[in-house]
């Protein structure tokens with residue numbers, strides 16, 4: 406079974422969020438980049454677990470410049486076998502999906518796994534676009550994945566509960582919490598990651614959207630403190646002042 | 651891309667020159683709340699663009715009155731129920747071309763996340779997900795960095811696909827009625843087969859992403875056996891329960907209650923947080939809430955900086971008092 410895991414870099418969750426260039430770009434000055442948590446904790450680890458159980462290979466793919474190489478090495482240290490980097494500046498979901506789908510079409514994979522969204526753009530668009538481009542089935546926000554032969558059984562968060570879905574390989578999924586547990590790479594993994602193949606390919610694809618500018622939310626006013634003995638006052642304020650209950 | 655064969659069951663519906671098409675999900679024969687919010691957005695957008703507001707639904711829809719009430723004038727209904735995202739995308743593409751849609755709208759939930767990007771590919775459209783407001787001056791606003799910032803995004807393609815953040819736009823009543831027409835198109839075989847459904851909560855709570863009122867608790871509650879006081883306040887308010895990440899990681903609460911940067915992002919009208927410190931990753935998922943109440947024994951807890959109302963106190967004493975005060979309201 407051949408697994409392809411889409412890995413994106415994302416600013417560390419504690420990063421200061423600021424913008425430059427007339428607020429049109431994220432200010433990466435001093436920002437530490439990590440593997441997008443959904444890609445790493447759930448999609449990548451589950452693919453590695455299934456490979457360990459049933460054999461096969463786990464390949465990662467990243468659209469981005471050479472600054473992404475450290476997070477790709479981390480994915481290799483966790484247990485991926487090899488990696489591809491499409492050397493392009495990601496600007497839009499359609500462009501990223503096209504570059505990944507073209508690679509997947511050429512190389513043929515049984516399962517393509519993505520995280521449910523990146524924690525910077527919060528798009529949740531790329532996974533289903535890849536599925537459409539490859540003309541295959543798709544499950545969003547999957548919390549569970551089992552593969553038997555060429556049949557997969559998945560669970561996903563759906564309105565008010567959890568659905569079980571069956572589909573045939575090849576297919577695409579986006580992974581959410583529950584699919585696997587975070588893995589910390591060990592020393593052997595880190596050492597071997599240095600020599601695992603990371604192939605860089607040149608490709609281009611058009612974008613259909615553009616961020617004009619970013620903005621930070623307005624500062625919150627001071628918090629209205631209420632005495633612990635006077636909980637009823639809070640309830641009154643929620644009804645009469647905030648008008649939310 | 652394969653060409654579709656269109657087969658019309660009735661006389662060909664009249665084609666308008668321009669429209670906004672909303673893809674509406676249904677459950678048990680009715681539009682979902684997310685579907686009605688998307689329809690309200692679609693109607694408002696159609697007014698802005700001076701075009702017709704059309705909805706497309708699968709055959710599961712039994713009653714179009716709530717959709718008509720949002721101001722949708724015309725519902726295109728596929729004859730049989732559809733759940734497969736690839737089939738839905740083919741239906742939506744056909745409907746969009748039929749009515750000359752310049753914008754396609756849907757909900758940013760498990761339905762929209764599976765279908766809208768596929769529709770964007772089929773239409774060669776530019777997609778913006780999780781929009782919170784109508785487009786203005788060629789750009790539409792969405793939240794980025796898990797609510798720590800917003801972005802104005804421009805669609806550079808002739809057709810735009812928007813998915814609407816739950817609880818951001820609301821369901822609006824325009825008091826209209828909708829005409830239902832049958833739409834037929836060859837959608838191919840389903841690839842995704844739903845074999846079972848397990849409800850998350852037996853007590854009929856509104857699902858977290860749609861909830862308007864949320865009561866959430868963290869490690870300060872000290873153990874799963876203490877959640878009764880959280881659930882009682884939630885029940886009194888008609889709210890949905892949520893929790894911080896460590897609480898779901900150690901199994902005190904189910905995963906689907908985990909809110910924050912790596913859990914669910916929510917924007918309820920009221921978010922009550924008890925025994926949660928307010929770490930940056932937690933705030934990222936909840937700071938879009940309209941009103942935030944924080945209850946914490948530590949006056950220095952960072953969460954107070956993001957709160958509208960705060961109580962420095964023990965959750966074990968404050969929560970039951972709040973429950974009693976809420977019950978005394980009506």
Ligand SMILES: Cc1cc2nc3c(=O)[nH]c(=O)nc-3n(C[C@H](O)[C@H](O)[C@H](O)COP(=O)(O)OP(=O)(O)OC[C@H]3O[C@@H](n4cnc5c(N)ncnc54)[C@H](O)[C@@H]3O)c2cc1C
Nearest residue numbers: 868869870894895910911912913925926927931932947965
């Ligand atoms: C990459 C990454 C992603 C993360 N994503 C998330 C996420 O999505 N969501 C999330 O929640 N966290 C996330 N975290 C974890 C986050 O950093 C915090 O560790 C977590 O939110 C803390 O949970 P807590 O507030 O329940 O617990 P604590 O930080 O232990 O806080 C408990 C609070 O309870 C108060 N307290 C104690 N007793 C009482 C009492 N009797 N009454 C009232 N108050 C009391 C304490 O004063 C304290 O403020 C993430 C971390 C990382 C590194």
